[in-house]
Amino acid sequence: MAGAGPKKSKVFRYLKYIFLAVLCVLLSLFTVALLRTLSLNVNVGLQLAHWEETNHIGLDLSQRQREEMLTRFKEAIRIPTVSYSPTDLNTTALREFSSLLRKAFPTVFASSLVQHEVVAEYSHLFWVQGSQPDLLPYMLLAHIDVVPASESDGWEAPPFSAKEIDDFIYGRGTLDNKECVMGILQALEYLLLRGYAPRRGFYIGLGHDEEVSGFNGAMNVARLLEQRHVQLSFLLDEGLLVVDGVLKGLDGPAALIGVTEKGMATVKLSVITAPGHSSMPPRESSIGILAAAVKRLEDNPMPMLFGQGPERGTFEHLAHKFNFPLRFMASNLWLFAPIVGRFLALKPETNAITRTTTAVTMFNGGVKYNILPSVAEAYVNLRIHSAHSVREVMDLMEWTVGDQRVRMDLVEGFDPLPVSSYSETSFGFQILKKSILDVFPQLTVAPGVCMANTDSRHYKDLTTGVYRFAPIWAKPGDAQRIHGINERISKKNYEDMVGFYSTLIQNCDVRTLPESHSGVHEF
Ligand SMILES: CCCCCCCC/C=C\CCCCCCCC(=O)N[C@@H](CC(C)C)C(=O)O
Ligand SMILES: [Zn+2]
Numbered sequence: 381m382a383g384a385g386p387k388k389s390k391v392f393r394y395l396k397y398i399f400l401a402v403l404c405v406l407l408s409l410f411t412v413a414l415l416r417t418l419s420l421n422v423n424v425g426l427q428l429a430h431w432e433e434t435n436h437i438g439l440d441l442s443q444r445q446r447e448e449m450l451t452r453f454k455e456a457i458r459i460p461t462v463s464y465s466p467t468d469l470n471t472t473a474l475r476e477f478s479s480l481l482r483k484a485f486p487t488v489f490a491s492s493l494v495q496h497e498v499v500a501e502y503s504h505l506f507w508v509q510g511s512q513p514d515l516l517p518y519m520l521l522a523h524i525d526v527v528p529a530s531e532s533d534g535w536e537a538p539p540f541s542a543k544e545i546d547d548f549i550y551g552r553g554t555l556d557n558k559e560c561v562m563g564i565l566q567a568l569e570y571l572l573l574r575g576y577a578p579r580r581g582f583y584i585g586l587g588h589d590e591e592v593s594g595f596n597g598a599m600n601v602a603r604l605l606e607q608r609h610v611q612l613s614f615l616l617d618e619g620l621l622v623v624d625g626v627l628k629g630l631d632g633p634a635a636l637i638g639v640t641e642k643g644m645a646t647v648k649l650s651v652i653t654a655p656g657h658s659s660m661p662p663r664e665s666s667i668g669i670l671a672a673a674v675k676r677l678e679d680n681p682m683p684m685l686f687g688q689g690p691e692r693g694t695f696e697h698l699a700h701k702f703n704f705p706l707r708f709m710a711s712n713l714w715l716f717a718p719i720v721g722r723f724l725a726l727k728p729e730t731n732a733i734t735r736t737t738t739a740v741t742m743f744n745g746g747v748k749y750n751i752l753p754s755v756a757e758a759y760v761n762l763r764i765h766s767a768h769s770v771r772e773v774m775d776l777m778e779w780t781v782g783d784q785r786v787r788m789d790l791v792e793g794f795d796p797l798p799v800s801s802y803s804e805t806s807f808g809f810q811i812l813k814k815s816i817l818d819v820f821p822q823l824t825v826a827p828g829v830c831m832a833n834t835d836s837r838h839y840k841d842l843t844t845g846v847y848r849f850a851p852i853w854a855k856p857g858d859a860q861r862i863h864g865i866n867e868r869i870s871k872k873n874y875e876d877m878v879g880f881y882s883t884l885i886q887n888c889d890v891r892t893l894p895e896s897h898s899g900v901h902e903f
């Protein structure tokens with residue numbers, strides 16, 4: 381007992397040192413995090429720089445022009461250009477749509493600056509010639525086809541009616557993607573009418589089968605340009621949008637420019653058992669085995685990868701607009717990614733950026749109520765996080781299902797797309813950012829990951845600058861309208877879109893970006 385005293389005080393002394401060391405580490409971590417929080421404002425950048433002057437033609441539309449513009453847009457919505465499968469498209473509607481384009485945009489089709497060609501019967505490629513051929517051209521993409529829609533699902537207006545309710549136009553394609561098809565051509569129509577001639581040439585590609593993978597439309601347009609040895613400065617397609625109130629704690633709306641898109645895998649799960657009479661069932665049926673497998677997949681989402689892909693850049697760009705505790709966390713994802721990720725995982729539209737998502741989209745089995753089903757099949761559609769690959773996701777699925785009786789076949793799959801630059805010297809990103817802020821100065825612009833897929837993936841050999849954005853204003857619940865019910869756009873939003881494309885086309889006429897910290901970049 382006599383020796384216990386000095387031993388104890390020695391232990392206490394060590395504990396004191398350990399405690400002090402831990403405190404020092406925590407304090408330094410906190411200081412680093414605080415300094416990062418105070419200094420991280422990646423949003424000023426080139427906005428403060430001196431941009432080359434170009435003649436800007438404002439749209440200044442009369443009331444009559446506004447009405448005409450909306451009438452043409454509504455006509456586009458009323459044509460049911462539905463894609464059901466790669467071999468089942470509404471070709472009558474696609475033909476009708478081609479006629480509408482010619483009727484709605486006569487100046488575009490008549491201009492000596494514009495060359496138009498039809499590709500794969502229903503897709504369109506426009507070349508708008510620039511006066512300075514040494515400037516690398518860019519390309520704007522959109523698609524004409526839409527996913528099916530049925531009024532009986534609960535639409536407030538028939539999906540191909542373009543009905544106006546409270547200054548919104550309702551209809552399939554108002555958000556995906558006829559607002560871009562019509563918005564781009566409408567902007568060009570007005571610019572040409574006002575005598576505009578671009579310095580930098582550009583292409584416009586309108587695909588007709590994007591909703592069933594674009595294997596005919598976009599793929600053939602891209603192939604044609606490759607055969608002609610075209611190289612693009614950058615390319616802009618549909619994808620991300622303006623989020624307003626979607627991210628809790630963010631002060632004001634933000635424009636997210638998709639600098640990449642997730643990969644995709646469609647996996648067919650099948651179980652085969654012996655058929656027979658339902659009066660003598662085995663303990664497990666093919667349907668039961670498959671249902672259990674599907675349940676395991678839903679109960680065990682793919683691992684959280686938040687912060688390991690370009691979504692980290694999203695939060696660094698938005699950090700200064702978050703309120704305090706969130707600002708501290710968003711600026712320091714190296715430390716807080718697991719906490720922020722768990723918070724984002726609570727809602728489907730933000731969960732989508734935290735991991736590879738697993739959606740069971742089709743389930744079939746059985747042919748008659750008194751026959752034991754011999755085959756049961758399900759389709760699982762996964763959207764693959766930038767830090768994952770198709771192979772890894774397939775391995776994880778097999779491990780989660782853990783049942784040899786469930787066969788898994790990869791029907792279609794591709795890895796996440798390359799990440800396009802969003803640095804201060806990236807021409808495409810900075811021109812987009814400037815154009816967004818010229819038209820919508822209240823926005824904060826950030827790079828983002830597009831959770832869905834777009835035609836732009838077929839163009840990856842034509843440019844490294846692939847961006848996915850349209851200035852669609854999405855409030856909470858609006859993202860669910862895309863491919864869902866009550867798809868709609870406000871009249872003001874559509875008019876602003878035309879304004880945005882008009883500004884973008886003119887901003888692209890600058891020869892170079894203004895000087896940044898890292899110097900002027902030549903194109
Ligand atoms: C900080 C993160 C906030 C995230 C909120 C973002 C909300 C985004 C909302 C909507 C994104 C919609 C994307 C629209 C593009 C749709 C394109 C499409 O449907 N493509 C098909 C292609 C397929 C190959 C057939 C698809 O299924 O992906
Ligand atoms: Zn689309």
Ligand SMILES: [Zn+2]
Pocket residue numbers: 527556591863
């Ligand atoms: Zn779509």
